Amino acid sequence: MSLATIPDPDGRQTADDRTQAIRDHLRDAIVDRRLAPGTKLTETEVGALFNVSRTMARSALQMLSFEGLVRIERNRGAFVANPDPGEARQVFAARRLVEPGIAAAACAQATPRDLARLRAHLADERRHMDLRGPSARRAEIKASGEFHLLLAEASGNQILHRFMEELIARSSLVIALYGRSGASSCGHDEHGGIVDALERRDAAAAQALVVRHIDHIEADLDLDQGRTTSLKAALSSLRPT
Amino acid sequence: MSLATIPDPDGRQTADDRTQAIRDHLRDAIVDRRLAPGTKLTETEVGALFNVSRTMARSALQMLSFEGLVRIERNRGAFVANPDPGEARQVFAARRLVEPGIAAAACAQATPRDLARLRAHLADERRHMDLRGPSARRAEIKASGEFHLLLAEASGNQILHRFMEELIARSSLVIALYGRSGASSCGHDEHGGIVDALERRDAAAAQALVVRHIDHIEADLDLDQGRTTSLKAALSSLRPT
DNA sequence: GCCGCCCGGATCGCATACAATCGCTGCGTT
């Protein structure tokens, strides 16, 4: 029954913000699709799951709504976001705008430490790729997202990093929703190529590779599926339980 | 004494979210420098100013901290952000990355309605430019920011629009902090040129003009002033009252 | 006289309590 457990339930070790921890757990659950899009997240329920009061649950949900992973309707409650194809396209349009620039910046700014972390991450990704099955696919999506986050970190710009955090989280949700399962593993080699470009400090190449990479990810999506009617779109907002 | 008043204090007219209104008022006050950077924003005090309880004040402050306009220190309180030159540079680096792309997107997506609104805004800006004095300068900074927001709106991408909202707010703060007063009015003609390019659907020109525009804004800043020591930087975090 | 320590006030963190709102169910009416 438990969705996730706080590392230290008696609440001392965790030190600073427990609400932060709740938010992270919920975000993971959403991005991993352990929480289906459209699911209602009752404040009381969330609070009970994490052994905190509604205050904290509410706070965490509000944070997630800022990130676009949760939709809050006044006097109705919070629901796991259920991005329609249009929203999905916007997410990727934003990535297409932002990420090449981040790659270029990372080319100029990346420290050896950054590069090492990227390399280490590539190894992680390869490990996930060897596995099969739905949980492996989840892990793969998550790892793939983390690569882009590391890239943003390497750019040395905290603001862009935070933007990317949001974009990656929403992308993961979109991929989980609309991804054709088949080709999603193609990403890894492209990641490697990007790191190569970074190490050569070849900004133009890095940018081009990132654009191609995003193209590939988006091409793997099936964003035309729900195109029946506007009624369907309206219904998709309801909880599928 | 009153910082700002809620349109309808008895709290009916405002309809949906009062915390939203509080956040907007505070943001305006910060961006306008009616609240000096470093000022402590006590939950109780904010609540009293807007006739709400700490709960709402806290919520509004938390939103602002997400936007980077307020810094929250655990068990200490909320303070108006006091961006150091490094942070200022990150803000503008982010804008330099994002805005040209937005301009290009706007070239492709802008509706006649968008263009009309941009034109109307240009007229507003010209009106502000004719006035002199500190309050006029504030209005000018704000109007200048709104132009970029309209541009983001014209791009048709809500996500990018929200990113720009944050960047513009932080930019306004940075300009207010580090701007040399003299040349800031140069921006207007550039705005006009950008709209011209949009109307011609000339994406390349629009991008180039936006980049030049951001260059000019940033060139007008004096980001080397606090370069004495790291001690100075540490002290700048304290409240100047 | 200077330094470190302890204590008090202020402020936040979080929980709980009360009020407002919404959707739903069941009844009465047409």
Add this chain to the structure above:
DNA sequence: AACGCAGCGATTGTATGCGATCCGGGCGGC
């Protein structure tokens, strides 16, 4: 039988209370 409406349960919106934490000032020791 279908529609409209009123009461009710559930859930959120908002306020307040209590304990925890941190900063600053006063006191004692060195």
